[in-house]
Amino acid sequence: MTLLIAWPGSEAQTRGLAATTGSSIIELQTRRFPDGEIYLRLLSSCAGQSVAVVAALDRPDEKTPGLLALADALRAEGATRVGLVAPYLAYLRQDRQFNPGEAVTSRTYARLLSSTFDWLLTVDPHLHRYHSLSEIYSIPTRVVHAAPAIADWIGRIVNLPLLIGPDGESAQWVSDIAARINAPWTTLEKTRRGDRDVEVSIPHIDQSRGRTPVLADDIISSGRTMLAAVKRLREAGTPTPICVGVHAIFAGDAYDALLAAGPRIVTCNTIAHPSNEIDLSSMMGAAADEFLAAKPAH
Ligand code: R5P
Numbered sequence: 372m373t374l375l376i377a378w379p380g381s382e383a384q385t386r387g388l389a390a391t392t393g394s395s396i397i398e399l400q401t402r403r404f405p406d407g408e409i410y411l412r413l414l415s416s417c418a419g420q421s422v423a424v425v426a427a428l429d430r431p432d433e434k435t436p437g438l439l440a441l442a443d444a445l446r447a448e449g450a451t452r453v454g455l456v457a458p459y460l461a462y463l464r465q466d467r468q469f470n471p472g473e474a475v476t477s478r479t480y481a482r483l484l485s486s487t488f489d490w491l492l493t494v495d496p497h498l499h500r501y502h503s504l505s506e507i508y509s510i511p512t513r514v515v516h517a518a519p520a521i522a523d524w525i526g527r528i529v530n531l532p533l534l535i536g537p538d539g540e541s542a543q544w545v546s547d548i549a550a551r552i553n554a555p556w557t558t559l560e561k562t563r564r565g566d567r568d569v570e571v572s573i574p575h576i577d578q579s580r581g582r583t584p585v586l587a588d589d590i591i592s593s594g595r596t597m598l599a600a601v602k603r604l605r606e607a608g609t610p611t612p613i614c615v616g617v618h619a620i621f622a623g624d625a626y627d628a629l630l631a632a633g634p635r636i637v638t639c640n641t642i643a644h645p646s647n648e649i650d651l652s653s654m655m656g657a658a659a660d661e662f663l664a665a666k667p668a669h
Contacts, residue, residue, distance in 0.1 A: 492514075495618070516547070532585045539561070545587050586601065613634055618638070
C-alpha cells in the first residue's frame with residue numbers, strides 16, 4: 372500500500388492524486404500555538420509504507436518548517452520512503468545573484484528539501500537559468516508539464532486562438548502549447564522595474580486578426596505581468612484576451628486587479644484557487660505512482 376498525506380490547503384490535489392494512484396490518504400492534525408509555532412500529529416499509521424506529502428509551496432515561508440517536521444514524524448513512525456509532491460515548487464526565481472550580496476535562495480531551498488525528502492515531483496518549475504532541477508536538487512526529481520492539458524483546454528474552449536507569452540521567458544511554454552493545437556504564437560517584451568512595476572511592449576501581432584488572444588505564463592504572482600499585457604493588447608485593439616497560468620499564486624490584490632481588467636482567467640490546479648479549471652491530477656498521479664511504488668534504496 373502507498374500513502375498520501377495532505378499539507379493544509381492541498382487536500383483537493385491529494386484527493387485527486389489518491390483517485391489516480393489508488394493510494395490511501397492518512398490524516399494529519401495541525402494547529403498553531405499562540406506564538407505561531409506549528410503543532411503536527413499523524414492520526415494514522417504509516418509504518419512500513421511509502422508515503423508522499425502533497426504540498427503546494429506557494430507562501431513557502433509559512434509552510435516549510437512544518438513540512439520538515441512532518442517528514443521527520445513520518446520517518447519516526449516507520450515510513451519506508453518519504454517523497455514530496457509539490458505541484459508548485461517555490462524559490463526558483465532567485466537563480467543567481469542579480470546584485471552583489473544577494474542570497475541565491477533557490478540553492479539554499481533545494482539543499483533543504485533534498486536533505487529532507489527522498490524524491491520530489493513538481494509541475495513546470497520555473498527553470499530559467501537552471502536547465503534542470505538536478506543542477507540544484509540532489510534527490511531524484513520528476514517534472515510534469517502542464518502544456519498538454521492547457522493545449523487540450525484551449526483547443527476545446529477557444530475559437531481560433533493566438534498564443535501570446537508576456538515575456539521572452541514564456542516562449543518555451545507558449546510554443547509548446549501552440550504546436551499541440553496548431554495555433555500561431557508570439558511573445559511580448561517585458562521590462563520589470565520592481566516587484567509590481569512591469570511594462571510590456573508588443574513587437575508585432577499581425578497574426579491576431581480574427582483570433583482570440585490567449586496570454587499564457589507559468590506563474591501569476593503579483594499579476595502585474597498579465598495585467599500589463601492585457602492592457603497593452605487592448606490598446607492595440609485586439610479582443611479581450613484570455614489569461615492562462617499554470618501556477619495561481621495571486622499575491623495580495625492580484626486576482627481582483629486582473630479580473631477588473633476584464634479577461635477570463637484560467638489556471639491549473641497546482642495551487643488551489645477559484646480560477647482552477649485545468650486538472651492535472653491524472654498526469655501527476657501517473658508520475659507519483661512510479662516514485663511511490665519504487666523500493667527503498669537500502
Ligand atoms: C517570470 O519570470 C515568470 O515567468 C512570470 O512572468 C512572473 O513570475 C509573473 O510574475 P508577476 O505575476 O508578479 O508579474
